[in-house]
Each structure stands twice: as C-alpha cells, then as structure tokens.
Amino acid sequence: MRIAIIGAVLIACGIAAAAGGVLPVEAVEALALRSAPILGFVVAMTVVAELAAEAGVFRAIAHRLAVLARGRVIVLWLLVVVLATAATVFLSLDTTAVLLTPVVVAVAAHARFSPIPFALTTVWLANTGSLLLPVSNLTNLLAAERLGVHPGDFAALMWAPALVAVLVPVILLFVLRRRELLARYEPEAPIPVRDRPLFAIAASVLVALVPLLVSGIPVWIPATAAAAVLLVVFAVRRPAVLRPALVPWQLVVFVCGLFLAMQAAHELGLTGALGIAAGTGESPVELLRLAGVAAVSGNAIDNLPAYLALEPFAESPVRTAALLVGVNAGVLITPWASLATLLWHQRLVSMGVEISWGRFAALGLVVAPLTVGLATLALAVTAG
Template sequence: MLNTVVAGVVSAVALLSVLAFAVARPRRLPEAVAAVPAAALVVVIGAVPPGRAWTQVRELLPVVLFLAAVLVLAQLCDDEGLFTAAGDLMAGTCRGRPERLLGGVFAVAALVTAVLSLDATVVLLTPVVFATAARAGTRPRPHVYACTHLANSASLLLPVSNLTNLLAFSATGLTFARFAGLMALPWLAAIAVEYAVFRWFFRADLAAWATPAEPAGRPRLPVFTLVVLALTLCGFALVSLAGHNPAWAALAGVLVLSGRALARRRTSVRELAGAANPLFCLFVLALGVVVKGVTDNGLGAVARHVLPGGSSLPALLAVTAVAAVLANLINNLPAVLVLVPLLASGGPGPVLAALIGVNLGPNLTYVGSLATLLWRRVLHERDAEPALGDFTRLGLIAVPATLAAATVALWVMLKVFGG
C-alpha cells in the first residue's frame, strides 16, 4: 500500500487522465474505457479500500439509474417529435426577427433543460435550433451558443435537470418541491442575466436580417407525450414528498411512452437500451471511485480548509466561487463529488451554492462540463466548430454575472423561506 501523498498523486493523475480521455475521446471510444481501469488502479494501490469503493458505487447507483431513465425519457420525447414541434413553433413565431428567435430558443432551452436535463438540450435540441435558424434566415451563432449556455445555466431548477443536482440532492435534505422552490429565483436570475449578456454580445448577429424560408405550417404538438411528461414531472414531486426515490416516477413515464412506442413499432428494446447510455452510466460510477481516491488523499483536506462555514451571503458567494473554479479545473462532476460531502453538514444553503458554482461555472471553459464537450461535437459534425475566443470572451462576461446574480437570489430565498 502507498502512503497518503503518493496515493493522492496517483489518484490525481488517474483523474486527470480520465478527464483528458473524456475530452479527446480517441476513436470515439466511450469514457468508461479510461474510467474503469483508473478506478481499478486506485483500489489496487490502496488509495480507496475495496469496502469504501463499493460504498461509493452503492451510493451513486440510484442516481445513475435515475439518469438512465431520464435519458430514455428524453429520447422517447424526441422520437415522438417534441423537439421538431418546438423548432417549428420557434420558426413560426420569430417572423424573420433574430431577437425573437433568440427569446424563443431561451424559453425552449430553459424548459427542456429543467425537465429533461441538460443532455437533452445539447444533444437533441441543438440540431433542431441549428436547422430552425437556417429556416428563419438568421445567423445561427447566437442561438446555438444559447443551447450550451442554457444547458448549464438553466439546470439549476430541478434535481433532474443535471447529474450534478442528482448527486447532491440527497445531501440537501430537501424534498423535490422544496429544492425547486428554493432554486426557482436563482434559475430565473441566471437566465435573465444570460439573456441580457447574449443580446449585447451578439448584437451584430441579431441585427442581421435575412429572408426566412417558407413556414412549414402549424406545428404538430405530440399531445400524449406532453401529458405524460407533465404527469411524470408531477410524479417527481409526489414521490419525493412520500419519501421515495423520484426515479420511480421517471420509470413510470418511460414505461408508458416506451410501451406505446414499442406497440407502434417506432422503437425497439435495443434502441431503448442504447438511449440509456449504459457505458456513460458506468463511467459515472467509475469516476466516483477515482474522485474518492483524490478526495480521501489530499484534495478533501485542502477544500475543507478553503471552504467557509455558514450560510451568510459572503459565505455563499465564496462557496459558489470555489465550486466554479474547481469545476473548470477538474470538470463539474468530480467537483460536486468532492464538495458535497464537505458541505452537507452545513445545511442545504452551502450545497445549493456549490450547485450554482458547478452548474454555471462551466460556461467559462470547454472542459468544465461534459455537456459542453457534447455540444462541441454536435457543431463539429455540422462543420460549425465554435471559436475558442468567442466562447471564452462570452464566458468571461456571463459567468461572473450569473454566478453573482444566482447566489444573491439563493440567499434571498433562504432568508425568506429558510433552509
């Protein structure tokens, strides 16, 4: 067995290697290809004893199963034409005015992110927005950039909106509805600030008019899918209020939509299994073990020393800043795994502040969030690789402003309604 310093160094190198592999994805290999051997390594060298590794996996498993259910739910909604209908609706209401389209994209992306998670916004909505901008005759840049920023910024509202929220949800000690209630004002504040920044930053693109294509006609809304989605969302709150895992509500929604899709032969069991992305779920479990090795052998002590105590406004702002920096250094998933155990004893306030940091902070760099990396791949496939300079300049303006606005809003909610 190695001493603590060496174990910490090996674990840190393993973590950075896994993240570098996730960024590069050579030959499009799944992230689990690097994460599983790295997890095995930290267990073999004693950085994480087998018992603690198993405990970490067992604690993460319900969250990962919930993630898989939400991924399948989002894919079923896409198969039913929900995202296409959203694109038709946005194109029909913008009437050749780019700023109207931007407002529509913000509204749709915020709702999709909140209800179906940020992955749905990046992977399923971004291509629709790209095509909608072309049909509307507007420059696509502001609208597709809005998808990645809102995939992060609009993921504050519900525990299901982001994997980071799911990982931290139980530590907050809140019900589903209480979580949403406290995060509603920070969610709105972050979106409002993002919109103001986008209107200014992309003012030249939004001022450029073009002749829109002929409208596709009145959008066909998948009413059955929308009803099931609304009932599933209500189920999240009711199941959580009863003290059960919200994953049961997600599973119920999946069973209803998948049963209908299978009966109509619009999908197959194999396609549903693929939508659950089991290799990514395995990656999250393995990553949790690797992060445990880093946390237990040095990083946890450093973070504990840096993090302030209490739920005062300065303390919450400091937690948010630390979380944002850590997310951009080691990615937001490892960051939340490091921070939540250290903050849980302080009540929900510090944990929610950390979520603001790890959710909004990644808009500063490509590596801060896996969703941003997925967004880059979506644009690369369409020969529209985003410019690093534009992305960074936009982040330097938007991230500090959204972090401050959302954290102040959280402090207000905690003062008014209590933690």
C-alpha cells in the same frame, strides 16, 4: 468512447483501492446505494428524451415557435430561451444541450439567419438554467439526496439564484449579438410529423412525466415508467430505432469511475486543500468564496468531480446551494467543464456550425463570473 475508457480506468483504480484497504467496503456499499437510483434516473431520462426526439416532439415545438415568431428573430430567440430553460429544468441539461441544440440550429439555418446566438443560448442555459430542481442536473440529484429534501423545498432554496443564472447570460447574449437578434426572416412551413400516433404518445408521456418529477416520488420511478412506455410503443411502431446506443453506457461508466475515485480521494484526505480554499460559514463573502472555488474547480477538472470533491465542505443547505451555483452556472469556460458542453459542440460540428473553443472560452470568461457572482448574492439575500 474516451469518457468510457477514462471511467473504466477510474473504476479499476477504485477496485484496487478497495482491495488494498484504502477504500473501505462499507464506503463502497454506501456509495452504491446512494448512486444507483440517481444513475437509474439518468439512464431512463436519456431514453425518454432520445425517443421523444425520434418521435419529432422537439422538432415540432421548434418549428411551431418559428411560425409564432412571425419572422422576428428576437421573438423566436426569446421563445427558444423559454423552451431551453423549461427543457433544462424539467428534463435535464443534457436534453437541452444534446437534443434541443440541433433542432433550433436547424431552424435558424433553414430560415437563413445566424445560428450562433441560438447555439450559445442552448449551451449556456443548459448549464446555468440547471439550478431549480433536482432533476435538472446530476449534481442537483446528488445534493438533494444528501440533504433529503422534497423537490419543492429544493426549489424554494434555489429559485432566486436559478432566476438570476438564467437572466444574466440572456442579457449578455443580447448585448453581444443584438444586431443579429434584431433581424427578420422568412418562416418556413413546419415539417410534417412522420408518425402522428407515435408523436401523440411521446408528447403525452412527456406532459404526464413533468409533474411526477416534482411530486416527491423518487424520480427514478416515473422516469423508468415513462421509458418503459416509450420502449414498448417504439417496439411496435418503429423497432429499428431501438438500439443499444439509446442507453448512455459510456456516461454511466464514467460517472461510476468518478464516484469511486472521489470517494477514494476523500478517504486518503486528498481533498483537504479544497476545504481550506472553500472556507466556512454562510455570510455573503463566504458563499461567494465557496461558489468561486467551485466554479474554478469545475472548469479545471469537470463539474461532477468538482462537486464530489467539495461536497463534504458544504455542510448546510445554503452552502450546498452555493456549491451548486459554482459547479452548474460557472462551468462555461473550458470545454471539459461540462459533459453537456462537449456533446453540444460535437452536435454543432456535425451540422457544419463552427464555434472555436478560444471564442467560447473568451465569452465564458465574461459570462461565468458575472453569473456565479450575481446568482450567489441572490442566494445570500433570499436565504439569509
């Protein structure tokens, strides 16, 4: 509810700025045309992910992985790394942080081994793993729309930093938690699927949706179609699941408020200092400079407004990629740096798993600079 209140306040400020002539009507119209398809995609994908989770798709996958690992925590963890990365890349970071985290943590708890490495894996990879495709992160959608690139071209630009941004936190997590990860456990039998036809349809929709999201079709179209199919199926088989909370209206209000606030800030010239700090050019040093400023800004004010504030100073595709490395892979220190992180922590607390923000920040101070630095250098090498 707090983010909705903040968003409503920002929207009110934006309206006041427009009424006072600070924010031109033309700028507001252009912002609306740009943001409407993106927000439509976010809403549709949230509905798809929530309904797929209700159908038991993610739970079934996680329990199947637990069986495949045959009692070896390290094997299960590596399988979860693959699953979390795939979920982030194709279904967005929120799917991983919000829906996958409780599932893998529950598997760990039932098998009686520490859930902490699995919890950290999901939240770190939800953020650092969200570089490869436009659909992986809202910041990517904004960047891809601005650059006008096909998902394949976006992936061709981002593949090296995306790979490094996954490998660095995984390696560090193994080093830090290797004793727990090298343990063994007794696998439990998978939980039976409650409604097999519903499960089959939800799984089929996800399988069909993934290639459509990278086909070049505007992503809101297949996402909306998938959401419509699942809504109809659930209306027939489990109508009680359909509730207003499926729509992330608080997030939409918050994002709309941020869009208006940052547009007004640009019009007033308030982001100029960030432009000076971000520098210019595409040399490795300049890309590291931009990515570093982006990471610091993201941890200070949240990654989405940080992206919006720095976007005008990322004049080329390569500089835009460096900006994304900073605001996606670098926001691992403060709780508010990524909305997905806040939602992740909320889910953990509800399951009785405690990770203090102090410890989270301390670990983030190690993994974030290394991830951003190495991923940016990978970008400089492959894009140069």
